[in-house]
Amino acid sequence: MATHPDTLRARLEDRADLLEATRLRYRALRGLLNAFFWRDRLRANLELLREVALAQPEVDATLAAVGRRAAAEGWPRELAPVKLLEEVRHLREEVARAVERRLGPGEPVDSLSAAMLQLEEQVLATGPLLGRRAWGRAVEILPRNLPELRAACAAAEVFERLFKRPTPEGALPFNVAEADELCRALPLADAALRALWERLGRFDEEGRVRVFLQRRVRRAPVRVPRSGPELMLHAAFWHDVSRARLGELLEARLSPVVAREEEVPELLVWLAAGEPSPEARLVARGSMSEGRAGLFELAAELTRLSQARPTGVWNEELAWARLGAAAVRAKDETGPDVDRVREALQLFIRLRGQARTPARLFSPARAALPPSEVAGDMKDLPGLAQAARSVARPGP
Numbered sequence: 001m002a003t004h005p006d007t008l009r010a011r012l013e014d015r016a017d018l019l020e021a022t023r024l025r026y027r028a029l030r031g032l033l034n035a036f037f038w039r040d041r042l043r044a045n046l047e048l049l050r051e052v053a054l055a056q057p058e059v060d061a062t063l064a065a066v067g068r069r070a071a072a073e074g075w076p077r078e079l080a081p082v083k084l085l086e087e088v089r090h091l092r093e094e095v096a097r098a099v100e101r102r103l104g105p106g107e108p109v110d111s112l113s114a115a116m117l118q119l120e121e122q123v124l125a126t127g128p129l130l131g132r133r134a135w136g137r138a139v140e141i142l143p144r145n146l147p148e149l150r151a152a153c154a155a156a157e158v159f160e161r162l163f164k165r166p167t168p169e170g171a172l173p174f175n176v177a178e179a180d181e182l183c184r185a186l187p188l189a190d191a192a193l194r195a196l197w198e199r200l201g202r203f204d205e206e207g208r209v210r211v212f213l214q215r216r217v218r219r220a221p222v223r224v225p226r227s228g229p230e231l232m233l234h235a236a237f238w239h240d241v242s243r244a245r246l247g248e249l250l251e252a253r254l255s256p257v258v259a260r261e262e263e264v265p266e267l268l269v270w271l272a273a274g275e276p277s278p279e280a281r282l283v284a285r286g287s288m289s290e291g292r293a294g295l296f297e298l299a300a301e302l303t304r305l306s307q308a309r310p311t312g313v314w315n316e317e318l319a320w321a322r323l324g325a326a327a328v329r330a331k332d333e334t335g336p337d338v339d340r341v342r343e344a345l346q347l348f349i350r351l352r353g354q355a356r357t358p359a360r361l362f363s364p365a366r367a368a369l370p371p372s373e374v375a376g377d378m379k380d381l382p383g384l385a386q387a388a389r390s391v392a393r394p395g396p
Contacts, residue, residue, distance in 0.1 A: 015062045015065075015066060016081060016084070018055075018058065018059065018062055019059075019062065019063075019066070019084050019085065019088050020084065022052075022055065022059050022088055022091075023084065023087060023088050023091060025048065025051065025052050025055075026052070026088065026091035026092060026094075026095050027091065028045075028048060029048060029049065029052055029095055029098075030091065030094055030095055030098060032045055032048070032049075033095070033098035033099065033101075033102055034098060038102065039123055039126065042119075042123055043123055043124075043140055044140075046120055046123070046124075046140060046143045047143040047144055047145050049116055049119070049120055050116075050117070050120060050143050050145050050146070051145055052095075052116060053112075053113045053116035053117050053120070054113070054145065054147075056111070056112050056113035056116070057111075057113055059088075059092070060111075060112075063085070063088065063089060063092070066085055067085065067089075070082055070085065092112070095112070096112050096115075099112065099115045099116055099119055100115065102119055103115060103118060103119055103122065121203075124140060124141060124203040125203060134208050134209050134212040135212070135229065137204065137208075137209050138200075138209045138212065138213060138228070138229040139227050139228060139229060141199065141200055141203045141204065141209065141228075142196065142199070142200070142227075142228030142229050142231075142232055143228050144227065144228045144231060146196070146199075146228065148191075148192045148193075148195040148196050148199070149192070149196060149228060149231055149232060149235075151188055151189075151191075151192040152188075152189055152192035152193050152196065152231070152232065152235035152236075152239075153231050153234070153235050154185070154188070155185040155186070155188045155189035155192065155235065155239065156189065156234060156235035156237075156238040156239060158181055158182060158185040159182075159185065159189070159238040159239060159241060159242040160238045162174050162178055162182060162242070163238070163241055163242055163245050171275070172249070172271060172272055172275050173245070174268075174272055175272055175275075176269060176272045176273050178272070179268040179269045179271075179272040180269055182242070182268060183264075183265035183268055183269065186242070186264070186265070189235065189239045189242075190239075192235075193232075193235065193236055193239060196232055197210070200213070213229060213232070213233065216233055217233060217236045217237060217240065218237065218240065219233070219237070220237065221233070221234045221237060246264065246268070249271075250264070250267065252303075253271060253300055253303055254267070254296055254299045254300055254303070255299065255303065255344075256299065256337070256340035256341060256343070256344050257295055257296055257299040257337045257340070257341060258337060259296075260287070262286065262287050263287070263288055263292075266282070266283070266285065266286070266288060267282070267296065270282045270283075270296075271300075274300070278301075278304070278318075278319070278322065279318070279322065281293075281297070282294075282296055282297055289333070290329060291329065291330050291331070291332050291333030292330075292333060293329070293330075294326050294327070294328070294329025294330030294331075294333065295326075295330040295333050295337060295338065295341060297322070297325075297326035297329065297330075298323065298326035298327050298329075298330050298341060298381065298385070299341055299344075301319065301322050301323045301326055302323065302341070302344060302345065302348065302388075304319065305319060305320075305323065305348075305388075305392075306348060309392075320389045320392075323385050323388070323389070324382065324385050324386065324389070326385075327381040327382045327384070327385035328381075328382050330381055331380065331381050331382055338381070341381070342381065342384060345381070345384040345385065345387075345388055346384065348388050349384070349387050349388050349391050
């Protein structure tokens, strides 16, 4: 019994849509490759070439699977799905021959997809015959369907959503879930933007396009980005904004300890968790040692106590208990960050933290002399924490 064409199409599921889209792309690409000024035509449609190249492995797998199924089930050759399959196969062979011809003699490539990407690099490397303005050249070098550009845009969407919305003064602009999302977006944006700048350097030998775009990176986007360079500038702008905001945030909450790049993800999640619950602990993992984690906790707690005293006796006792526990945890840590934390504790002691005005508004020159019980060359972090608690106790 003959099979109805609609039934065959339904059995192909979404593979029929893929083959139809591929047929249209192959036709357009064949016309570009066979044109007299094929380089100029192809340079103006590099997104099409890259789209076909990226989809080619899936198209090859679909052609093989559908061909095996049609042969096994004996599909009639006059039916539309079978004609579509044969036409796509024929167009693929024509496109493959045209790509091979345009590449010219050289090393053989492993697949049609690799050959198309090699042809793209060859066309970009030759440059336009009569020159081109910087923006037009940037559009050619940065097609919108670059995987690196898509990754940068995905990360920029996270940055823009978190840092563009209004945030109460002193509050974090993200919660724990958003901090985790931000930590995944940061390395993704770093790698993607680095790859995009390297691509510009590879195809822009004179460096004019790179300089042209670098001058525009810090300009705030004023319209929805559409072209490849606009998408890159949009992603680079919000990446810079996020890095600047995070630097300010970490400095305001963890000064004088300076966070290393590899520590930022853990710190962001911990700070977000500590916003509603100050007792949240920073877990030591990876490159962060137990003492280093305690040093961050000590700096964060000292910053909070320096800015404003906790409300209520119970909350104040908990804050000092956290400071003491963090100091004990960090007592074996060494390095410049430890020295700066000691200096901050000694300054807090000199300023006699019981004053109503936040200690950060005073200077050492205006501070009172330290009491006798904390004078001298005290270097032990737990001892300094206990001395700070002692001088912060309200006077009679």
